[in-house]
Amino acid sequence: MTASVSADVISRLKAVLGEGGWSQDPDRLAPKLIEWRDRWQGETPFLALPKTVQEVAAVVGVCAETGAPIVPQGGNTGLVGGQIPMGEVLLSTERLRAIRHIDVIDDVLVAEAGVTLQAAHEAAVEKGRRFPLDIASQGTATIGGIVSTNAGGTAVLRYGNTRELVLGLEAVLPNGEVWNGLKRLRKDNTGYDLKQLLIGAEGTLGVVTAASLKLFPVLASRATAVVGLDDPAAAIRLLARAKDEAGGAVEAFELMGRRGIDFVLKNIPNQRDPLGEVHPWYVLVEIASGEPRAAENAMERLLSKALDDGLIRDAAVAQNETQAKAFWSVRENQSAGQKPEGATWKHDVSVPVSRVADFLAQATARMEALVPGARVTAFGHVGDGNIHYDVIRPDGGDDGAHSALRSEGSRIVHDIVASMGGSISAEHGLGSMKTDEARRYKSPVEVAALAAIRQSLDPKRIMNPRVLF
Structure with missing residues (x-):
């Protein structure tokens, strides 16, 4: 449903913001009305650009009095559409920069x-x-x-x-x-x-x-390594060892499938394969400590024993900051590497760490049965159970046909997540994308309690009205 904002409200907002505090220029608005993946294209009659908290309060005050809806927006990096207006006043915080x-x-x-x-x-x-x-x-x-x-x-x-x-x-x-x-x-x-x-x-x-x-x-020592291994179950066992070996000093433990690395190497300039040989799965692990050399020593002990035991197949430890950044670049470009590959069903889910391997096996089997040739790409923060689980259309397939199956495919993935006591949104939020679907997985008691909180603070439902309960 597209919201509407009256000319009188817009006139009042212009008055409280003053020159430079608003825009209706289509070119100025355009980059704020489209989501990074091009999935949501919005519209707004008015961009509010307050520079102080008092100006924010004045904008919200006008909207509260008149019932005009507002969508707040920061850097427009959200991935579930919650920051994209559909006719509401768009309130950008870009000038609150102190x-x-x-x-x-x-x-x-x-x-x-x-x-x-x-x-x-x-x-x-x-x-x-x-x-x-x-x-x-x-x-x-x-x-x-x-x-x-x-x-x-x-x-x-x-x-x-x-x-x-x-x-x-x-x-x-x-x-x-x-x-x-x-x-x-x-x-x-x-x-x-x-x-x-x-x-x-x-x-x-x-x-x-x-x-x-x-x-x-700022910690005194830091060690970053990329590890090649056979499967996610081995990654979970390595995580348990890393925690024990480093005594709580593990800062990151990131899982990547080989397909995602291939997409990065193919589609992102100036990237290098992190290891000399190809492996089905990879982990980027980072250990940091307040003691000099402690992180490096813990990493050496961890990887040496894991290699001896056959838990991992290969490993490379960054020898300097440049190499560490190169390892991280492969991980951080996983989403960007996918983007040129065509229509994708993206999932930001979490399950108990102990169930990560089970989730990946079950979900991938179901996705490949639903869409033969689908290119499943999984990566993420396996150390806290958060997996970005993406299903890309078959190579050379039709984007429209793949997108048409998104709801069915995502329901299957989310049902598996729910059966394992997980969450359909680990870190991206619900936004416009998942608000309705979340009702399927939350109890009526919880939804009612959340709605009551919102009603007490925003009885006119002017704040981001299409999002949450």
Whole structure:
């Protein structure tokens, strides 16, 4: 359903934002109305470009009074369509770009919603600290979007999702009031935690305008390796060994199938095969420690014993930062490598780590039976059970015919996930893509409770109205 916004509302929004604070230029709007994979093409009558939290509050206040719907947007890197408007006012946080404060005693960085993740990383490093949330789109993904989608990334195994990395928030609630919850406390046991409601809410409970983020020390040693092995079951056994060997120092444990690596080598310039021989599966493992040489020593012990025992077939350890970045580039370009290959059913799912191999075996058998010749490509954060499970049309096949089977194929995948106690959205959120489908897997009791929370804060349902419950 396409929303509508009256000319009177647009006139009032122009008045509160002033010159430079809005746009209706089609060329200015165009890149904000299409999702990275070209699956969603949106529309909006008005782009709001507030520069301060007060201007955000003024925009939301006008919309709250008139019932005009709003879709907040950060860096437009979302993959489930939640940031794409369908006639609503589009509120971009791109001009909220200040890093307000960094404190190395409290280990906190206060960043506005439009600050990119890369800029937050760089600001932390300048103070000898690290913000350990790493995702492939860090150059364009913004703090507000990361918070609103509870982004995960490659270091969840050690540091947790965004939810675990936020100390406080500033946000404009659906009635236009500003909530200043930018605390720096590690402990605050005073009832309901409003920030946790806003984290992962995809803009439905308000517009996040700033966040207090946890910082960590820059560790003294780091070792990065790519390992070749026979199957995902071997990867899970290697993960258990890595945890024991490194004593909690494993930061990343990323699984990649050979087909995905082939797509990267074929479609992304300046990439190199990480190992000299071809293997069915690969793991990128990273260990970091506060003790000099401790990470390198743990990696050497882990890989040496795994090779001796026949658990892995080959391994290469990065000898410098350039090699480590090359290994990571193969992993981070998995999605981009797929893009030229044609229509794809993408799944961002999680299962218990112990069931990853079972999930991959069951799902792949069902997909290959449904679409003979389908090119299944699986990769992801196997250390926390999050698999990006993608089904690409057969080589030389028809995009339209493959896309027509997406709903049936995804239902099969998600049913398998649910049977294993998993989630149909591990880190991307529900957005427009999965909101309706989520009702199939959540109990009526849970849906009713979530809807009641939303109704209490946004009774007119103006905030991202097509998303969540």
